[in-house]
Amino acid sequence: MPSSFAGVTLDLPQVMGIVNVTPDSFSDGGRYLGVEAAIAHARDLVAQGAAIIDVGGESTRPGAAAVSPEEEIARTVPVVRALAEEGICVSIDTRHAAVMRAAVEAGAAIINDISALEGDPDSLGVAAGSGASVVLMHMRGQPADMQAAPQYRDAPREVHDYLAARLEACLAAGIPEEKLCVDPGIGFGKTVEHNVQLLAALDELHSLGVPVLLGVSRKSFIGALSRQEPPDRRVGGSLAAALAGLDRGVKILRVHDVAETVQAVAVWHAIKISQSKRTFTS
Numbered sequence: 001m002p003s004s005f006a007g008v009t010l011d012l013p014q015v016m017g018i019v020n021v022t023p024d025s026f027s028d029g030g031r032y033l034g035v036e037a038a039i040a041h042a043r044d045l046v047a048q049g050a051a052i053i054d055v056g057g058e059s060t061r062p063g064a065a066a067v068s069p070e071e072e073i074a075r076t077v078p079v080v081r082a083l084a085e086e087g088i089c090v091s092i093d094t095r096h097a098a099v100m101r102a103a104v105e106a107g108a109a110i111i112n113d114i115s116a117l118e119g120d121p122d123s124l125g126v127a128a129g130s131g132a133s134v135v136l137m138h139m140r141g142q143p144a145d146m147q148a149a150p151q152y153r154d155a156p157r158e159v160h161d162y163l164a165a166r167l168e169a170c171l172a173a174g175i176p177e178e179k180l181c182v183d184p185g186i187g188f189g190k191t192v193e194h195n196v197q198l199l200a201a202l203d204e205l206h207s208l209g210v211p212v213l214l215g216v217s218r219k220s221f222i223g224a225l226s227r228q229e230p231p232d233r234r235v236g237g238s239l240a241a242a243l244a245g246l247d248r249g250v251k252i253l254r255v256h257d258v259a260e261t262v263q264a265v266a267v268w269h270a271i272k273i274s275q276s277k278r279t280f281t282s
């Protein structure tokens with residue numbers, strides 16, 4: 001298993017901070033409108049301990065207005081360029097090959113695609129030619145309809161097998177294994193029960209041989225399992241799910257609440273290190 005991804009060490013779990021450059025992002029409520037605000041927010045997340053900043057310009061919330069790739073580029077590329085120039089490891093969250101190309105040219109080190117490079121026929125080739133690292137995420141259906149009635153025989157098994165096939169496609173296209181990472185896609189075409197099953201079985205993804213990234217931050221399954229809290233009041237559940245992920249070998253956490261998550265990771269990691277040093281004698 002590689003001990004780094006896109007130049008970021010994975011000797012301990014790392015936090016990827018979410019920066020949405022969209023007017024309708026469900027969690028940020030449009031607070032970080034505009035390029036300057038997004039850059040300022042990203043700098044803040046880095047100061048809080050984020051190792052990677054994930055920049056997105058398209059909301060994938062069901063019912064969100066469609067954004068053209070041109071609009072996505074106009075929103076994200078200035079943010080990517082400014083952050084990359086400051087030496088920040090930047091990820092571009094997109095399903096569009098044109099956006100991937102423009103973002104990597106502007107300095108993005110990682111392509112984070114919720115469609116695992118299947119959403120656009122040019123994505124696999126652009127990603128391979130770009131030299132960037134890639135996050136392959138599992139999604140069942142498309143954002144507009146994915147929550148209709150998702151069905152699985154065995155969700156963890158099917159997600160594993162899909163990601164294995166996408167890894168094969170990437171390797172065949174010439175992307176080196178050390179540039180690949182997988183993500184079960186919590187909330188993307190899954191019921192609450194499927195999400196919980198996937199979280200419980202995250203360790204099964206390690207046989208794929210690449211780092212696992214997990215995105216649970218403020219997602220709706222948390223409210224569904226608890227008291228229907230709105231997104232900005234789901235930090236407790238987000239941390240609980242993140243820590244369950246760390247216990248199952250997750251290496252990167254994609255989150256909104258960076259300071260809280262960095263603190264949780266530090267405490268979890270200290271316990272883990274102590275455990276590895278201890279030998280119990282009776």
Ligand code: 7PJ
Pocket residue numbers: 018060093112113114135137183185186213214215216217218219254
């Ligand atoms: C994810 C993502 C995720 C990866 C979004 C949200 C919805 N990329 N992009 N994994 N989620 N890799 O943040 O709630 O879970 S957008």
